[in-house]
Amino acid sequence: DQQVKQNSPSLSVQEGRISILNCDYTNSMFDYFLWYKKYPAEGPTFLISISSIKDKNEDGRFTVFLNKSAKHLSLHIVPSQPGDSAVYFCAASVRAAGGTSYGKLTFGQGTILTVHP
Amino acid sequence: ETGVTQSPTHLIKTRGQQVTLRCSSQSGHNTVSWYQQALGQGPQFIFQYYREEENGRGNFPPRFSGLQFPNYSSELNVNALELDDSALYLCASSLAEANEQFFGPGTRLTVL
Numbered sequence: 001d002q003q004v005k006q007n008s009p010s011l012s013v014q015e016g017r018i019s020i021l022n023c024d025y026t027n028s029m030f031d032y033f034l035w036y037k038k039y040p041a042e043g044p045t046f047l048i049s050i051s052s053i054k055d056k057n058e059d060g061r062f063t064v065f066l067n068k069s070a071k072h073l074s075l076h077i078v079p080s081q082p083g084d085s086a087v088y089f090c091a092a093s094v095r096a097a098g099g100t101s102y103g104k105l106t107f108g109q110g111t112i113l114t115v116h117p
Numbered sequence: 118e119t120g121v122t123q124s125p126t127h128l129i130k131t132r133g134q135q136v137t138l139r140c141s142s143q144s145g146h147n148t149v150s151w152y153q154q155a156l157g158q159g160p161q162f163i164f165q166y167y168r169e170e171e172n173g174r175g176n177f178p179p180r181f182s183g184l185q186f187p188n189y190s191s192e193l194n195v196n197a198l199e200l201d202d203s204a205l206y207l208c209a210s211s212l213a214e215a216n217e218q219f220f221g222p223g224t225r226l227t228v229l
Contacts, residue, residue, distance in 0.1 A: 004159075032216045043121070043207055043220030044160070089159050093216055103150055103211065104173055105218060107159030 003027045004092050006108035015117050019077040023090035023108050026071065030092035034105065035064060035075045038087045047088075048075070080115045087112050119144050121210050121221035129227045130198050138193040138224045140208030148172070148213045149191040151183060154205040154223070166191055167213055195226075203228045 005024045013019045021035075031052040036044035050057040050064045050073070057064050063076045077084055091105040122141045130136050142149050148167045152160035162175035166185035180196040189210070195202055205225050209218035 006159075034217065036220075041222070043123075043209075043222045046217050046219060049217060091159075095216070103148060103165040103167075103213075103218070104162045104175065105150070105152075105160070105209075106162070107152075109157070109159050 001026075002109075003030075004090060004106050004108040006088075006090060006111050008111050009109070010112040010114070012114045012116065013080045015082055015115055016079045019075075019080045019084065019113055019115065021075040021077075021088050021090075021111050021113065023073050023075075024071060025073075025092050027092070027094075027106075028071070029094045030106070031095055032093045033064070033066060033073050034091045034093070035062075036089045036091060036107075037084075038089060038110070044089060077113075080113075082115045082117050085113055085115050121208060121219055123206075123208050123221040123224050125224060126222070127225045127227075129229065131229050132198055132200060134198050134228075135194065135196045136198060136226060138195075138206050138208075138226070140191045140193070140210075140221060142189045142191070142208075142210030143219050146210035146212055146219070147189050148211045149185055149189065150209045150211070150218055151191070151193045152207040152209065153177070154207055156204075160207055163193065198228045200228050202226065 034049040035047040038044045087110045150165040151163040154160040164174040169185045184192045205223045209220045211218040
């Protein structure tokens with residue numbers, strides 16, 4: 001049962017253009033969402049996150065949008081740079097009662113982003 | 118500030134053997150989570166340790182076990198290795214009250 005899905009295995013974008021990575025989830029209990037970037041031979045690097053009480057969070061070139069009714073989130077990278085080429089994972093979690101994170105992250109399968117110069 | 122470190126980087130074992138993987142958490146982090154990432158898949162949650170006790174477990178059999186030490190470092194032990202255990206094992210540290218987890222570079226385990 002894949003609770004978090006990234007339906008696009010790969011995405012190719014020209015340098016300077018926008019990259020849009022998509023993620024869908026099925027578990028309505030998820031209330032915190034994260035994006036990670038992973039280079040070969042390295043662990044995932046945290047990029048940006050969003051709580052379910054928000055619909056947008058921005059950090060520099062990265063913006064995450066959350067549509068709770070559609071159970072969909074997306075990561076926008078503007079402008080895209082060749083150094084952004086990596087595998088991008090979305091992840092979701094359920095906060096334990098009292099606001100403390102239970103800590104289990106459920107990941108999608110990843111999308112390989114290639115940014116061409 | 119030291120990030121999350123893992124050892125060894127690579128490991129080759131044969132079916133039926135036992136393996137221990139090690140993780141040092143990021144400075145100040147008191148919670149450690151372990152994940153298994155098979156080729157072409159996203160990381161799968163194995164378990165989490167907080168204050169030296171298991172604080173949640175994913176869908177992994179009991180032959181996957183762990184420890185957390187007073188300095189918050191952690192070990193993942195896998196007994197009776199199977200071919201399907203071949204994967205990248207990732208350790209992530211965090212503060213208990215935070216959602217963001219910070220990952221180490223992983224240990225690539227190959228079971229022959």
